[in-house]
Amino acid sequence: MNMKTDPHSESQGSMIDVAILDDDTDFRQYLEDLLIDEGRYSVQSYSMPEQLYAAAEQRPPGIVLLDMKMGKVRGDKVLEQLLARWPSLCVIVVTGYPSLEDMRATFKMKVFDYIAKPFSIAQLRQVLSNAIETYSLGKSPQDQLRERLGHRIRMLRAERDWSLKDLAEAAKLSVSQLSSIERGANLPSMESLLAIARAFDAKPSELLAAIDF
Numbered sequence: 001m002n003m004k005t006d007p008h009s010e011s012q013g014s015m016i017d018v019a020i021l022d023d024d025t026d027f028r029q030y031l032e033d034l035l036i037d038e039g040r041y042s043v044q045s046y047s048m049p050e051q052l053y054a055a056a057e058q059r060p061p062g063i064v065l066l067d068m069k070m071g072k073v074r075g076d077k078v079l080e081q082l083l084a085r086w087p088s089l090c091v092i093v094v095t096g097y098p099s100l101e102d103m104r105a106t107f108k109m110k111v112f113d114y115i116a117k118p119f120s121i122a123q124l125r126q127v128l129s130n131a132i133e134t135y136s137l138g139k140s141p142q143d144q145l146r147e148r149l150g151h152r153i154r155m156l157r158a159e160r161d162w163s164l165k166d167l168a169e170a171a172k173l174s175v176s177q178l179s180s181i182e183r184g185a186n187l188p189s190m191e192s193l194l195a196i197a198r199a200f201d202a203k204p205s206e207l208l209a210a211i212d213f
Helices: 025-038 049-058 075-085 100-108 121-135 141-159 164-171 175-182 190-199 204-210
Strands: 002-005 016-021 041-046 063-067 090-095 113-116
Touching: 016 025, 016 049, 025 041, 025 121, 041 049, 049 075, 063 075, 063 121, 075 090, 090 121, 113 121, 141 164, 141 175, 141 204, 164 175, 164 190, 175 190, 190 204
Parallel strands: 016 041, 016 063, 063 090, 090 113
Antiparallel strands: 002 041
16 A cells, blocks of 8 residues: 655645545556646555455545456455445546446446546546536535535435425525525534425435435
């Protein structure tokens, strides 16, 4: 296992933890150097799944770059273990043997994306950027809570085909207040959260549990 961080990270905001699981030493080194040069990642690399599991028990990474072909180790089994133990983990599959069948299988297992070797630096940057945005990585816990809760409320409203006005009437809150909550600009007060949950026939704890926070 190797762990490297950018020595200038303190001046660049929250670092994003990336774990690399690949049995190819040269490729792991290449990815480590590439990500560290980006200046926003703390990188840990592993050659065996057990090493990754043990480290993730202490501190789950933000993103896992997972090789699907590692000798006798089956990437799909590793992926299954990772997502069973850390359901909200962002996993990006990296493989030198891409196939449409493999892509379909891995996406069914809720991987975030799939990169085929060889890939360009621009491709990797874009996939990581998308992951960071989707998973709200590198943000404070307060920012993540606001964004995840707002997104969950928006999804519940969409499932019922409600407009903001419909939800406002059901929760007896203002449209502007609900709009700011859904955008992640503000957290609801306990009273507002209770009113929103009741409007969806749910408990506040159920809303929070659904966003894995």
